[in-house]
Amino acid sequence: MTLNIILLGPPGAGKGTQASRLVEEHGMVQLSTGDMLRAAVKAGTPIGLQAKAVMDAGELVSDEIVSGLIGERLDELGNETSVIFDGYPRTAAQAEALDGILSARGRKLDHVIELVVDEDALVDRITGRFSCANCGEGYHDRYKLPKVEGTCDVCGNHDFKRRPDDNEETVRTRMAEYRAKTEPILPIYEARGIVSKVDGMAAIDAVNDAIEAILGSDAS
Numbered sequence: 760m761t762l763n764i765i766l767l768g769p770p771g772a773g774k775g776t777q778a779s780r781l782v783e784e785h786g787m788v789q790l791s792t793g794d795m796l797r798a799a800v801k802a803g804t805p806i807g808l809q810a811k812a813v814m815d816a817g818e819l820v821s822d823e824i825v826s827g828l829i830g831e832r833l834d835e836l837g838n839e840t841s842v843i844f845d846g847y848p849r850t851a852a853q854a855e856a857l858d859g860i861l862s863a864r865g866r867k868l869d870h871v872i873e874l875v876v877d878e879d880a881l882v883d884r885i886t887g888r889f890s891c892a893n894c895g896e897g898y899h900d901r902y903k904l905p906k907v908e909g910t911c912d913v914c915g916n917h918d919f920k921r922r923p924d925d926n927e928e929t930v931r932t933r934m935a936e937y938r939a940k941t942e943p944i945l946p947i948y949e950a951r952g953i954v955s956k957v958d959g960m961a962a963i964d965a966v967n968d969a970i971e972a973i974l975g976s977d978a979s
């Protein structure tokens with residue numbers, strides 16, 4: 760069965776962490792608009808040049824740009840692949856655009872999984888986050904260190920990096936954006952009966968177990 764899943768939650772809720780687990784376990788594809796935008800910034804494309812200052816400030820990039828990226832990526836994938844939307848949609852306009860994008864491709868939303876977290880924990884999670892500069896595997900200063908100090912578990916690389924928007928001031932702006940623009944889209948999906956809430960404060964494995972239980976046999 761081809762699944763279309765949204766992982767919704769504030770910055771640092773664990774969307775990327777859990778999406779990676781679903782990719783590993785079920786061969787789904789993670790569509791992270793944050794990752795797509797960071798790749799565009801790195802490549803110096805026109806979208807990247809436009810997005811950089813907005814992202815560094817913790818504000819939202821335009822709806823047209825991110826919905827365009829999602830549509831393009833889905834076209835590359837074809838219709839037989841299960842996808843996880845990570846960090847998209849983030850506004851009512853994006854939620855509406857996603858409906859059109861999916862129906863034009865014969866897809867429909869199956870699950871919206873909301874990671875519910877305590878806001879005070881998020882600053883700690885985000886400011887402690889780092890990743891492998893080679894393969895992008897994510898780590899945390901306290902919650903997920905490489906097994907061998909200074910060496911990526913996945914690719915053995917020794918260089919790590921931190922995101923420029925992972926400082927406390929920008930995180931506060933990102934959270935305010937989430938509360939003002941993203942949280943209000945939840946009722947759209949609640950009205951369709953496709954929202955499941957998961958305790959995002961639990962340990963990473965426990966959050967994964969809860970998501971697996973929601974997906975059940977659909978994901979196998």
Ligand code: AP5
Nearest residue numbers: 770771772773774775776792793814820846884888899963
């Ligand atoms: P984006 O990259 O989407 O960032 P975000 O939503 O702020 O989310 P994060 O990646 O910070 O957090 P996450 O929930 O994935 O948490 P993670 O798993 O890493 O967006 C960045 C920017 O791009 C935006 O500000 C905006 O400018 C732009 N943008 C992107 N999409 C856009 C859109 N649709 N529209 C407009 N603009 C857009 O976990 C965080 C840390 O916590 C990690 O270190 C992890 O190891 C740890 N952790 C995770 N789970 C747990 C757990 N259960 N217990 C303990 N630690 C945990």
